[in-house]
Amino acid sequence: MDKVESRLRDTHINNNFTAVSMASHFSGVLQLTDLDDFITPSQECVKPVKVEKKQGKSVAKIQIEDDGSYVQVNQDGGKQKLERAKITLNDCLACSGCITSAESVLIAQQSHEELLKVLRNNKTKETEQKIVVVSVSPQSRASLAAHYNLSSSEAGRKLTSFLKGLGVHHVFDTSFSRTFSLLESQREFVERFSRKEQDSKAVPMLTSACPGWICYAEKTHGDYILPYISTTRSPQQMMGSLVKSYFAEQQGLGPQQIYHVAVMPCFDKKLEASRSDFYLSKAETREVDCVITSGEVQKMLEEQNVSLSDVEPAALDTMFSSVCGDEFLSHAGSGSGGYLHHVFTYAAKQLFGEEVKELTYRTLRNKDFQEVRLEKDGAVLLCFASTYGFRNIQNLVQKLKRGKSPYHFVEVMACPSGCLNGGGQVRPSSSQNQKELLQQVEELYKAERPLLPENDTRVAELYESWLRTLGAERTKQLLHTQFHAVEKMTNGLTIKW
Secondary structure: OOOEEEEEOOOHHOOOOOOOOOOOOOOHOOOOOOOOOOOOOOOOOOOOOOOOOOOOOOOOOOEEEOOOEEEEEOOOEEEEEOOOOOOOOOHHOOOHHHHOOOHHHHHHHHOHHHHHHHHHHHOOOHOOEEEEEEOOOOOOOOOHHHHHOOOHHHHHHHHHHHHHOOOOOOOEEOOOOOOOHHHHHHHHHHHHHHOOOOOOOOEEEEOOOOOHHHHHHHHHHHHHHHHOOOOOOOOOHHHHHHHHHHHHHOOOOOHHHEEEEEEEEHHHHHHHHHHHHHOOOOOEEOOOOEEHHHHHHHHHHHOOOOOOOOOOOOOOOOOOOOEOOOOHHHHHOOOOOHHHEEEEEEEHHHHHHHOOOOOOOOOOOOEEEEEEEEEEEEEEEEEEEEEEEOOHHHOOOHHEEEEEEEEOOOEEOOOOOOOOOOOOOOOOOOOOOOOHHHHHHHHHHOOOEEEOOHOOHHHHHHHHHHHHHHHHHHHHHEEEOOOOOOOOOOOOOOOOO
């Protein structure tokens, strides 16, 4: 966005909007302050007014008219009405200002209604048809399974049937794309560890799969913390590359002819999909067009008067799915993807020749802050940690800033208990509490048979047949990303965006 000289926050305060808290939708990391200016969904959320600075001249004053419009008052007294631009998710910084206040408006731009709109359009306008692809996360699958008293694989097969009944063409599993994320994370860590003597910010390597954590890091600690963060894409955005690049080529389609939806356990993933880094400029399309949560899938089922338990299962799409027969395969380690587990075992073998069969976790401050070490002859060779929740993240960041962090790698997640407890998961029933539900979801998630990333033959084939033919630079673009320091909005009137 161009130079922005005024947020005119007064409008929120003076118009006495009804307080409606939507903050629970996003992770706690995204709400850095308590706000008292929440606006209702009926109010229009707008970007700050843009005022162009001219060299050597003072900026004109801006006033608010009775109808709420913005007017620029020039030095000669002349007035000029200023245009208001609507906020999109791409503009959202999840800051502690007007954008966070209108979370309900932003969420509507990436919702199950958007998916249904595309499906209806496919039926009525043959010339504008899109191939609809839905990628389902294993955490969402486990959440829906718990709600409908199914196994995770049963829920996956029945969800595939339900979605295809609505007009979806393909249903994939993000455990498949997560294999790419784990493999790339392993290689990235070994490379960074090898240059830690020359680069003081090579380690600890901090995971990048959680958009709530990334948003916080970009706007709160900026250039200081970003060099530590892994450049490896999250499973959601890995699938974005697979669907809009490889799959599109295989189907003889342009990326813009595919509508790609991700089902995720977390509202923050909507913000991730909207990042400009994941926008294909030539095709004028996003790699992930829409993100809906597990709870929104449940809502879709209810709106159709369907119980997932009663849906006849369908055969699974195997092109981008980690499956064995009718059963889904998963990864060992945490319910947030198992990054610590797989990077640790890989690094122990590659760097020190040590075969680690089982990891021993040591709980530190609380169950959401755990540590794993590789020791030999009294020396600590590797020290890894998992850090979940905002308070633990703050402690980690403070240790880094004081130069007191003993870690080589940290699996960082914004939500306490990680992705299985994401804000977009299905809520507990009246007879359940959150703790009981989370335990059930964890059991269902871990019941799936684990697959070593290195043993996924389909992924290995794609590395050989697809990625190697593209060259190192293009492969890096498809499997990695970058992060950007952002100045956080404040109650003041100036901002860099």
